[in-house]
Amino acid sequence: MNGSGEGAHGVGRWLREAAITGGIAFLLFAPITGVTLSGYTLEGHWQRPLWLAVWVAVGRFLWSWFRARPRPSPALSRLSGAFSLWLDDHRTHLILILLLGAMILPWFIGKYWLNVAILAWIYVLLALGLNIVVGLAGLLDLGFVAFYAVGAYGYALGHQYLGLSFWAALPFGALLAACFGVMLGFPVLRMHGDYLAIVTLGFGEIIRLVINNWMSFTGGPNGVRAPFPSLFGIDFGRRAAPGHVTFHEYFNLPYSNEYRDIFFYFLLLIVVSGMVFLVRRLRRMPLGRNWEALREDEIACRALGIQPVTVKLSAFGLGAMTGGLGGVFFAASQGFVNPTSFTFMESAHILAIVILGGMGSTGGVIAAAVLLTVLPEALRDFAEYRGLLFGCAMVLMMVWRPKGLMGMRRARFRRSGVA
Amino acid sequence: MKRHEILALREVDVAHGHSPVLHQVSLSVRQGEIVTLIGANGAGKSTLLMAIFGLPRVTRGEILFDGREITRVPTHRIARMGMAQVPEGRRIFPGMTVMENLVMGGAGAPVDEAVLERVCGLFPILRERSGQRAGTLSGGEQQMLAIGRALMGKPRVLLLDEPSLGLAPLMIRRIFQALRAIVAEGTTLFLVEQNANQALRLADRGYVLVNGRIVLEGGGESLLANPEVRRAYLGGH
Numbered sequence: 001m002n003g004s005g006e007g008a009h010g011v012g013r014w015l016r017e018a019a020i021t022g023g024i025a026f027l028l029f030a031p032i033t034g035v036t037l038s039g040y041t042l043e044g045h046w047q048r049p050l051w052l053a054v055w056v057a058v059g060r061f062l063w064s065w066f067r068a069r070p071r072p073s074p075a076l077s078r079l080s081g082a083f084s085l086w087l088d089d090h091r092t093h094l095i096l097i098l099l100l101g102a103m104i105l106p107w108f109i110g111k112y113w114l115n116v117a118i119l120a121w122i123y124v125l126l127a128l129g130l131n132i133v134v135g136l137a138g139l140l141d142l143g144f145v146a147f148y149a150v151g152a153y154g155y156a157l158g159h160q161y162l163g164l165s166f167w168a169a170l171p172f173g174a175l176l177a178a179c180f181g182v183m184l185g186f187p188v189l190r191m192h193g194d195y196l197a198i199v200t201l202g203f204g205e206i207i208r209l210v211i212n213n214w215m216s217f218t219g220g221p222n223g224v225r226a227p228f229p230s231l232f233g234i235d236f237g238r239r240a241a242p243g244h245v246t247f248h249e250y251f252n253l254p255y256s257n258e259y260r261d262i263f264f265y266f267l268l269l270i271v272v273s274g275m276v277f278l279v280r281r282l283r284r285m286p287l288g289r290n291w292e293a294l295r296e297d298e299i300a301c302r303a304l305g306i307q308p309v310t311v312k313l314s315a316f317g318l319g320a321m322t323g324g325l326g327g328v329f330f331a332a333s334q335g336f337v338n339p340t341s342f343t344f345m346e347s348a349h350i351l352a353i354v355i356l357g358g359m360g361s362t363g364g365v366i367a368a369a370v371l372l373t374v375l376p377e378a379l380r381d382f383a384e385y386r387g388l389l390f391g392c393a394m395v396l397m398m399v400w401r402p403k404g405l406m407g408m409r410r411a412r413f414r415r416s417g418v419a
Numbered sequence: 420m421k422r423h424e425i426l427a428l429r430e431v432d433v434a435h436g437h438s439p440v441l442h443q444v445s446l447s448v449r450q451g452e453i454v455t456l457i458g459a460n461g462a463g464k465s466t467l468l469m470a471i472f473g474l475p476r477v478t479r480g481e482i483l484f485d486g487r488e489i490t491r492v493p494t495h496r497i498a499r500m501g502m503a504q505v506p507e508g509r510r511i512f513p514g515m516t517v518m519e520n521l522v523m524g525g526a527g528a529p530v531d532e533a534v535l536e537r538v539c540g541l542f543p544i545l546r547e548r549s550g551q552r553a554g555t556l557s558g559g560e561q562q563m564l565a566i567g568r569a570l571m572g573k574p575r576v577l578l579l580d581e582p583s584l585g586l587a588p589l590m591i592r593r594i595f596q597a598l599r600a601i602v603a604e605g606t607t608l609f610l611v612e613q614n615a616n617q618a619l620r621l622a623d624r625g626y627v628l629v630n631g632r633i634v635l636e637g638g639g640e641s642l643l644a645n646p647e648v649r650r651a652y653l654g655g656h
Contacts, residue, residue, distance in 0.1 A: 293512050293523050300510035303472055305498030305526035305572060 014064035022057030029053060102269060106262045113377075114261045118333055120373035121268040122326050127353040127369040128275050128362065129322025134351065135360035136288065137315035138295025140197040143204025144350050146184070147177040147320040149342035151327020153211060156224035156337045166229030169328050177324020178317045180207075185316035189309060192298075204347055212339040223338025226331035228260065229267070236260035268329055275322060279362055282318075291315050292360075352390075356397055358404020367405055422449040424486075425607055426471070426502070426576055431480035433463070433470045440466045441631045443480070448576065453598075453608040455618040455639070457652060458628035464611040465507045467628070468580050472497055472504060484576070499526060503574035505582060509565040513554025517545055520553050520564055524571030531573065537604075538567040541597050559590035566597065576607045583614045595621055615652035619643040627652075 029049035036043050087094065106114055130144045154173035158164035164172060188199050211218045218224065228236060235246050236259060253259070282288040290311045293301050298308060331337045349372070357368030376386055397404070426448040433441040440463045448454045458464050470477055473494045481490045489497050498504070503524070512520050521538065522530055539546040542563040548556060553564055562582055569577055582598070583591040595617055602608055612618035619625050625642045627635040635642065642648050 289515075289519060289523060292515055292519075296512035296514055297510050299474065300506060300512065301523075302474065302494040303498055303504045303506055303510075304523055304568070305495045306523075307493075307495045 010068055014061050014068075017064060018057040018061040021060040022053040025056035026050065026053035099273070103266075106265050111258055111261065114258070114265060115333075116374060116377045118261065118265055118268060120370045121265070121272055122329050122333065123350070123353060123373050124272050124366050124369040125268070125275060125326040125329065126323055126350050127357065127365045128272070128279060129319045129326065130350050130354050131319075131357075131360065131362070131365045132279065132291070132322065133315055133319035134354055135358075135365070136283070136295065137291040137312065137319075139312065139315060140193060141200045141319070142197045142344075142347055142351065143184075143200040143202070143207075144319070144323055145342045145344070145347040146204040146207040147181060147323030148327040148330065148346070148350075149207050149211060149339075150177045150180050150320075151324030152226070152331040152337045152341070153218065153224065153327070154324065155328045155331045156226040157218065159226060160224055166227070166328070166332050170325065173328040174321045174324045177327065178321035181316040181318075181320025181323075182313050184320075185313045189312055201344065201347075204342075204344060208339050208342050211342070219338075221338060221340070223336050225336055226334070228335060229264070229332055231263060236263065264333060271325060271329070275325075276362055276366070287311070287314060352394070356393070356404060358401075358406045361404060361406045364404050364406035422451060424448070425450045425484070426609065427483040428467075428471070429481050429483070431467075431470065431482065432478045433466055433475060434478050435466070435475065439478075439631065441470070444628075444631070444633055445480075446626050446633060446636070448607060448609050450575075450607055451602070451605065452624065453602055453610065453622045453639075455610040455612055455622035455625045456628055457612055457615040457618055457625060457642075457648075459652070460613065462628045463631040464613075464628055465580050468504065468578050468609075468611050469506070471502070471578065495526075498572065501573070501575040502578065503569035503572050503576075504578040505562075505565045505569050505580060507580040508584075509561050511553045511556075511561050511564050511568065513552065515553055516550050517553050517556070517564060518549040520568050521545065521549075521571050524568035526572055531571075534571055534573055538570050541570075541600060542567050559586050559594070562586060562590075562594060563597070566594070566601075570601065570606075574606060576609060577601065578609045578611075580611045581613060582610070583612065583617060591617060615648065616643075619648075 026049050029052045030046075032049075033052065034044060034046055034049040036045060105117065109117065126144070126148060129147070130141065133139050133141045133144070151173040154176040155164070155166065155169035158169050158172055184200065184203050188196050191199060212220055214220065230236070236257070279288075283292075290301070290306055291314075293304075293306065294308060294311050301308060301311075330341070334341075353368045353372050354365055356364075356372065357366070358364035376383075379386070379389070382389070424447050428444055428446050431441060431444045432439065433444075444467060446454070446456070456464055456467065466475075469475070471482055473489075473492065477490060481488055483489065484497070484500060484502060487500075489500070492500075512523065515523070521535065525531065525534075544560055545564060545567050548560065553561065556564060566577075566579070566582065579598075582594050586594065591614070598608060598610070598621065610618055610622065619639045619642050622639040625637065625639050626633050627642070627648060635645065635648065637645070
């Protein structure tokens with residue numbers, strides 16, 4: 001039969017390719033794993049690179065086989081098409097269901113996972129902020145952690161020196177971070193791409209180093225205390241400060257520190273929802289459109305009468321503000337901040353969330369932030385392989401979904417909404 | 420009837436860094452006219468067009484729009500004074516929808532439904548494709564979008580940089596028809612073209628730019644008949 005003849009030819013080619021790949025793998029692995037130093041002599045362990053090469057060859061063969069499989073059947077693709085159509089129609093319902101799920105979640109998970117969920121929401125907040133700068137306005141920012149730090153320290157130091165409560169620190173930290181965002185924005189207005197990335201990277205490091213070294217003001221590596229928020233003057237501690245009431249006394253409940261976390265969880269949920277709403281609105285307004293247009297073509301923007309300075313600064317400012325909010329929440333949830341929380345790795349992590357989620361896509365970014373916070377916790381046993389898994393995920397994403405988990409949806413243009 | 424001069428360049432020099440591109444260029448465009456600037460590749464046509472918008476700034480001389488000097492006015496302010504540009508290479512926003520591109524032409528102002536109607540009447544394809552990503556349009560459609568986007572700001576003068584570049588002859592004819600309609604509605608056109616034949620047929624007057632200098636000027640028909648122009652740009656004998 002003709003078909004099987006072609007198949008056999010394919011298998012032959014796959015085998016050849018697998019052999020070549022295995023050979024290259026052997027050459028690469030042989031000096032790394034095949035030779036060990038024992039005393040003053042070198043010992044050869046040739047079975048080790050051989051095994052690795054065999055695994056690589058098998059992998060390559062499977063990959064060829066996988067690539068050569070027939071495309072998914074039309075019925076399947078029609079089904080997925082119908083599903084995405086259904087999703088389009090029921091988007092609001094889906095969002096409501098997810099929101100409801102998020103609201104009842106705290107009663108079904110233990111204290112440990114509740115804290116993970118709080119961390120996840122903080123990352124959602126940070127990623128939403130960075131998404132404005134990188135995803136919508138297209139300004140690559142590698143030092144986003146600076147604004148996170150400004151927010152966190154804004155609360156901690158504001159409490160220490162000015163006696164600010166959490167509620168006062170929320171707008172204060174956000175505003176402070178926004179000011180820093182605009183401050184960074186001014187000098188980098190004329191920069192693009194790589195150059196911008198390098199300057200923002202430097203900015204992030206400067207903030208961290210200043211915090212780390214300005215012992216007399218920030219306490220340096222010793223960090224600063226940041227108290228937990230109270231609810232209308234009601235504390236969540238076991239015992240109230242003089243003149244205060246605690247939550248469990250006020251509501252006549254037995255003491256449990258879970259109330260505190262649940263309260264905090266809901267507070268975050270409200271702020272995140274507000275942020276999502278704000279970003280959605282902005283994307284339909286001229287400002288949001290200008291961000292996207294600026295990302296696409298700055299010269300065309302200027303020729304169309306758009307002032308790039310205000311557009312860029314507003315993106316930096318708003319993104320930084322969101323980062324600052326995240327920082328205030330982080331400080332309050334940890335009860336303590338010190339500079340080690342604000343390293344470049346943190347910036348990279350937030351950027352990875354934005355890229356994996358799909359630049360500019362709010363839903364994708366939220367999903368990625370939750371995934372990238374919850375998965376490492378769930379896979380604690382594999383902690384050693386975290387970097388490897390992370391890298392593999394990135395590579396696979398670039399191959400299959402280069403636009404992220406959910407590519408950015410075009411905000412449907414409604415003329416009545418604009419006129 | 421002597422018509423009002425709406426755009427004028429007076430002895431303008433432009434340089435890219437230290438290398439001069441334009442020398443002592445003077446030209447004028449009167450209201451309601453179609454003026455074309457023709458020249459070979461690298462003569463400085465696109466630079467001239469962008470320099471009117473201050474990208475880059477002129478090093479000497481002055482540019483007047485409607486009698487006001489705009490030589491040092493910021494680019495975005497010039498765009499809001501009533502001058503629009505269809506830049507070289509179209510520069511549409513490929514990731515945004517056709518409709519979003521059009522709305523961007525209004526520079527943040529609320530959409531003027533009448534203008535949108537007019538643009539969609541001129542290029543019906545833009546209405547059909549309004550929800551599609553602009554980057555997925557064909558070259559000719561992108562050109563129409565770029566022109567439509569420029570018109571959304573209700574310009575009095577429209578500057579176009581090679582609207583025929585890379586398009587099929589049929590598409591070129593449609594674009595030029597649309598340009599005639601735009602002029603008929605009272606917009607002034609300043610057209611930079613390499614396609615001298617089409618441009619000079621359309622234009623009332625033309626300038627010929629060689630190595631950054633204006634070497635010839637005259638009525639569209641007379642330039643078309645000029646033996647030098649024919650030899651250099653029209654492949655005639």
